[in-house]
Amino acid sequence: MQTLQVDLGERSYPIYIGAGLLDRAECIVPHLAGRQVAVVTNETVAPLYLKRLSQTLAGHELTPIVLPDGEVFKHWETLQKVFDGLLEARHDRRTTLIALGGGVVGDMAGFAAACYQRGVDFIQIPTTLLSQVDSSVGGKTGINHPLGKNMIGAFYQPKAVVIDTATLATLPERELSAGLAEVIKYGLICDESFLGWLETHMAALRALDAAALTEAIARSCAAKARVVGVDERESGVRATLNLGHTFGHAIETHMGYGAWLHGEAVAAGSVMALEMSRRLGWLGEAERDRGIRLLQHAGLPVVPPAQMSADDFLGHMAVDKKVLGGRLRLVLLRRLGEAVVTGDFPHEALQATLDTDYRTLMEQISH
Numbered sequence: 498m499q500t501l502q503v504d505l506g507e508r509s510y511p512i513y514i515g516a517g518l519l520d521r522a523e524c525i526v527p528h529l530a531g532r533q534v535a536v537v538t539n540e541t542v543a544p545l546y547l548k549r550l551s552q553t554l555a556g557h558e559l560t561p562i563v564l565p566d567g568e569v570f571k572h573w574e575t576l577q578k579v580f581d582g583l584l585e586a587r588h589d590r591r592t593t594l595i596a597l598g599g600g601v602v603g604d605m606a607g608f609a610a611a612c613y614q615r616g617v618d619f620i621q622i623p624t625t626l627l628s629q630v631d632s633s634v635g636g637k638t639g640i641n642h643p644l645g646k647n648m649i650g651a652f653y654q655p656k657a658v659v660i661d662t663a664t665l666a667t668l669p670e671r672e673l674s675a676g677l678a679e680v681i682k683y684g685l686i687c688d689e690s691f692l693g694w695l696e697t698h699m700a701a702l703r704a705l706d707a708a709a710l711t712e713a714i715a716r717s718c719a720a721k722a723r724v725v726g727v728d729e730r731e732s733g734v735r736a737t738l739n740l741g742h743t744f745g746h747a748i749e750t751h752m753g754y755g756a757w758l759h760g761e762a763v764a765a766g767s768v769m770a771l772e773m774s775r776r777l778g779w780l781g782e783a784e785r786d787r788g789i790r791l792l793q794h795a796g797l798p799v800v801p802p803a804q805m806s807a808d809d810f811l812g813h814m815a816v817d818k819k820v821l822g823g824r825l826r827l828v829l830l831r832r833l834g835e836a837v838v839t840g841d842f843p844h845e846a847l848q849a850t851l852d853t854d855y856r857t858l859m860e861q862i863s864h
């Protein structure tokens with residue numbers, strides 16, 4: 498088992514990474530506030546892993562709260578089911594919520610923990626690659642609004658993140674690829690050497706090679722912990738973790754939550770950010786294409802949805818959380834491995850990025 502740390506003063510917490518941690522009481526029990534525990538999970542993950550977690554927590558008063566599965570359920574009514582479950586089982590302020598599942602469960606359980614009786618403890622046990630490398634760390638919690646992704650939420654840190662890498666054995670291939678989009682993101686924004694490592698280990702990662710997955714998860718969590726440790730509430734550098742997300746969130750919202758997986762939308766959005774960075778003269782064609790090829794090798798979509806016009810994108814992007822005083826800010830790449838957050842670009846560069854024929858671009862790249 499490896500242990501990393503998110504350093505946030507009195508809100509610091511460990512990230513445990515290893516195979517079989519669901520069975521390791523010593524990673525979970527010391528972080529419980531009391532005897533009451535509510536496990537928030539969903540109808541897909543519960544049959545796979547809830548029994549094992551319950552055995553690990555034997556002796557505790559445990560309430561399972563099983564939510565419907567899917568991004569389309571990341572909203573108020575599902576959150577209400579969490580509060581119903583907590584109140585019906587008389588959970589008090591010393592209860593601990595455990596999020597057992599992917600990023601949807603983690604974001605909602607974390608937000609519920611931030612709100613229930615004005616705040617109770619919570620622990621993240623992420624079971625998708627995406628949630629193990631990104632969403633379980635850093636304390637962004639919340640739900641979607643029909644007009645915008647993650648628009649209602651809170652910064653609320655967990656007490657611990659327990660990553661059982663063995664849970665990835667049951668993850669569908671499409672979901673594994675979605676997680677790789679966020680892994681590649683760290684290479685693009687802050688670690689060019691990680692990009693090189695990913696290029697040589699992509700096949701191993703997709704074949705679920707345990708050593709490769711553990712290294713990718715640990716490097717990703719370390720990168721995220723570093724950024725969150727210096728900018729918990731996204732007043733600066735944390736926004737670089739949003740590479741590809743302004744375009745990607747527009748895709749998710751426009752297409753209907755769940756039609757494109759979050760990681761898939763981030764992949765296509767990252768291609769758009771790579772292209773815009775090239776248009777601004779910050780990346781050369783070869784660097785742009787290197788990023789695109791890596792996303793392709795991860796099994797991700799690299800062409801935005803054909804039915805979305807430039808105006809569709811602009812409409813959704815206008816409500817992005819990085820908009821300040823009506824000015825859109827984007828995460829772009831100065832070079833591979835170095836991101837900037839900037840609103841200082843000519844509108845024509847954005848317009849041309851949105852007007853680009855990505856299908857034709859991919860044909861050119863593959864020849």
Ligand SMILES: NC(=O)c1ccc[n+]([C@@H]2O[C@H](COP(=O)([O-])OP(=O)(O)OC[C@H]3O[C@@H](n4cnc5c(N)ncnc54)[C@H](O)[C@@H]3O)[C@@H](O)[C@H]2O)c1
Nearest residue numbers: 541599600601602624625627628631632637664667668759
């Ligand atoms: N808070 C953050 O910092 C942050 C960061 C990135 C993404 N997110 C959010 O995370 C969400 C995406 O998370 P996700 O990609 O984990 O999607 P998800 O939570 O929808 O999980 C993907 C699918 O895999 C299933 N699943 C989970 N674990 C499994 C396992 N071990 N075996 C088999 N099936 C399993 C789920 O039931 C679901 O059907 C989005 O809502 C996104 O906005 C949040």
Ligand SMILES: O=C(O)C(=O)C[C@@H](O)[C@H](O)[C@H](O)COP(=O)(O)O
Nearest residue numbers: 631635637646647735738739742818
């Ligand atoms: O932790 C962060 O900060 C991120 O931006 C990580 C993203 O991968 C994640 O999708 C996050 O939920 C996006 O946040 P938002 O504030 O743009 O909704």
Ligand SMILES: [Zn+2]
Nearest residue numbers: 679742759763
């Ligand atoms: Zn994301």
